[in-house]
Amino acid sequence: MQESLQIVVQRVQEKFGEAVLGVTEFRDEVTVRVKREVWRELHEFLKLDPDCNFNLCVDVTAADYPLRDQRFDIVCHMLSLNKAHRLRTKAATDERIASLAPVWRTANWEERETYDLFGVVFEGHPDLRRIMMPEDWEGYPLRKDYPLEGYDSQGLPG
Amino acid sequence: MQETKFGAATEENKSGAKRMRLNMGPQHPSTHGVLQIILDLEGETVVRCDPVPGYLHRGSEKLAENKYFQQIIPLTDRLDYLSPFNNNLAYVMAVEKLLGIEDKIPDRAVWLRLILSELQRIASHLIWFGTHVMDIGAITAFLYAMRERELILDIFEMCSGARLTVSYARIGGLMGDTPPGFEEKVLDFVKIFPERHAQYMKLVTKNPIFMDRTVDVGVVTAEDAIDMGFTGPCLRGSGVNYDIRKREPYLTYDQLDFDVPVGTKGDAYDRYLLRMEEMLQSCRIVEQAMKKLPKGPVKADDPKVTLPAKELAMSQAEAMQRHFYQVIHGFPTPVGECYGKIEASKGELGFYIISDGSSHPYRLKIRAPSFVNLQSLPLMTEGRMVSDVVTCIGTLDIVLGEIDR
Numbered sequence: 001m002q003e004s005l006q007i008v009v010q011r012v013q014e015k016f017g018e019a020v021l022g023v024t025e026f027r028d029e030v031t032v033r034v035k036r037e038v039w040r041e042l043h044e045f046l047k048l049d050p051d052c053n054f055n056l057c058v059d060v061t062a063a064d065y066p067l068r069d070q071r072f073d074i075v076c077h078m079l080s081l082n083k084a085h086r087l088r089t090k091a092a093t094d095e096r097i098a099s100l101a102p103v104w105r106t107a108n109w110e111e112r113e114t115y116d117l118f119g120v121v122f123e124g125h126p127d128l129r130r131i132m133m134p135e136d137w138e139g140y141p142l143r144k145d146y147p148l149e150g151y152d153s154q155g156l157p158g
Numbered sequence: 159m160q161e162t163k164f165g166a167a168t169e170e171n172k173s174g175a176k177r178m179r180l181n182m183g184p185q186h187p188s189t190h191g192v193l194q195i196i197l198d199l200e201g202e203t204v205v206r207c208d209p210v211p212g213y214l215h216r217g218s219e220k221l222a223e224n225k226y227f228q229q230i231i232p233l234t235d236r237l238d239y240l241s242p243f244n245n246n247l248a249y250v251m252a253v254e255k256l257l258g259i260e261d262k263i264p265d266r267a268v269w270l271r272l273i274l275s276e277l278q279r280i281a282s283h284l285i286w287f288g289t290h291v292m293d294i295g296a297i298t299a300f301l302y303a304m305r306e307r308e309l310i311l312d313i314f315e316m317c318s319g320a321r322l323t324v325s326y327a328r329i330g331g332l333m334g335d336t337p338p339g340f341e342e343k344v345l346d347f348v349k350i351f352p353e354r355h356a357q358y359m360k361l362v363t364k365n366p367i368f369m370d371r372t373v374d375v376g377v378v379t380a381e382d383a384i385d386m387g388f389t390g391p392c393l394r395g396s397g398v399n400y401d402i403r404k405r406e407p408y409l410t411y412d413q414l415d416f417d418v419p420v421g422t423k424g425d426a427y428d429r430y431l432l433r434m435e436e437m438l439q440s441c442r443i444v445e446q447a448m449k450k451l452p453k454g455p456v457k458a459d460d461p462k463v464t465l466p467a468k469e470l471a472m473s474q475a476e477a478m479q480r481h482f483y484q485v486i487h488g489f490p491t492p493v494g495e496c497y498g499k500i501e502a503s504k505g506e507l508g509f510y511i512i513s514d515g516s517s518h519p520y521r522l523k524i525r526a527p528s529f530v531n532l533q534s535l536p537l538m539t540e541g542r543m544v545s546d547v548v549t550c551i552g553t554l555d556i557v558l559g560e561i562d563r
Contacts, residue, residue: 055385081384105386141220148220
């Protein structure tokens with residue numbers, strides 16, 4: 001683990017204590033899993049704390065695990081331009097979670113996309129509309145229970 | 159006034175100015191594809207700008223969940239279709255990272271990847287240059303840019319057989335070695351390009367009409383650029399020096415000598431100068447890399463991941479079984495998740511893969527730079543003239559295939 005990231009993990013654990021559910025490292029990438037209640041607070045901290053300094057939000061997305069109680073994992077990637085370190089945060093949730101758009105404006109469209117394709121509602125998002133699919137689309141295509149060819153598919157000919 | 163879904167098409171605001179709603183696109187030559195922009199105008203001033211992407215949404219991420227890892231490479235060609243090799247590269251590097259076989263890639267493959275990636279960057283920037291300048295009213299430059307891009311496409315055609323959807327990278331290396339004549343062709347290009355580049359600069363850079371249309375247009379400050387998640391030339395145009403090739407080097411960029419140009423004001427003209435300079439730097443990189451290009455294999459020999467050589471598959475039973483097994487069943491991956499990124503021509507292109515141990519990705523998220531960059535269009539255009547919208551779209555260098563995925 002990068003030295004600067006060790007400090008980040010330490011700072012996060014000090015600050016959030018029990019809300020940090022686990023820190024994992026795989027292929028030199030660090031993932032911090034937290035309770036969803038601290039989702040926005042955690043990212044505000046990561047952005048503003050001088051040791052963390054994650055000023056650029058790379059990506060917000062989700063992954064669907066339909067068999068779980070809280071079926072979605074919301075995933076956020078971030079980067080510090082000054083320290084050149086990266087971090088991934090994760091929180092499990094049902095269909096609601098706090099929005100990160102007030103923290104980084106980048107998250108606005110990223111969350112709109114996640115809402116559009118997974119149906120996760122981001123609370124406090126300024127403009128939560130569909131972005132890829134038409135406004136009157138039914139269902140959320142990236143959910144695992146959504147058929148590959150859509151609900152009304154007749155199957156491919158031949 | 160007829161009410162529409164978006165409210166009345168024209169309404170009067172408090173100051174008495176007529177407000178008009180104008181749909182720019184999805185069929186509009188300057189939107190570089192199928193992008194709709196809903197503009198609210200007062201006279202010629204944009205008061206609200208709402209980009210509506212999604213017309214090219216093909217569900218690449220959903221498709222990827224239903225394909226084997228090696229079958230996804232052709233899908234990536236169709237993201238940023240102006241630099242397909244860079245997409246291939248970002249994807250295979252992410253999978254290689256997941257598999258933990260990054261160190262096994264042969265040197266020649268690594269150097270070839272670097273050379274082709276830089277050539278692709280030049281090709282992509284040439285298209286940006288041509289279309290951006292054409293949107294602003296200069297058609298000649300477009301034809302000049304296409305002329306040189308053709309040379310790069312020829313090189314890709316030589317290597318992969320395709321000009322656009324190259325699918326040349328493979329997990330573990332490249333599809334095959336370069337054909338005879340490749341080196342001469344690249345060296346020829348490197349030789350003539352700086353001269354041609356000087357022609358473009360002469361044509362456009364000090365052109366008063368071009369300067370009128372770009373200087374102080376689409377200004378994004380450094381703080382805004384970071385907050386909006388800009389990466390690549392757009393970020394550097396605003397004066398933030400962050401290039402993944404320098405700060406988090408991949409391939410062999412740390413062994414090469416090149417400069418990263420940085421802008422100052424963050425307007426369209428700055429970004430123009432910056433991308434023009436980047437092309438020259440890429441040319442420099444290719445020149446140096448060609449000197450270091452070693453001989454040897456271009457594919458890792460990892461029986462689990464790469465296909466056996468064709469001669470072996472046709473002559474040995476085990477090799478043929480391995481070939482069939484991989485094509486039919488794919489290969490399993492370790493359980494885990496990883497994010498692979500490269501500095502693509504538009505910014506940071508990332509592939510985030512979650513693997514559950516099977517031969518399909520459980521989730522594949524494509525972090526497309528154009529999607530994030532386009533988000534700033536309202537910031538750049540609101541309060542400005544309609545004609546500036548065209549400049550701003552051009553200067554962001556978006557590709558709709560990547561935005562909509």
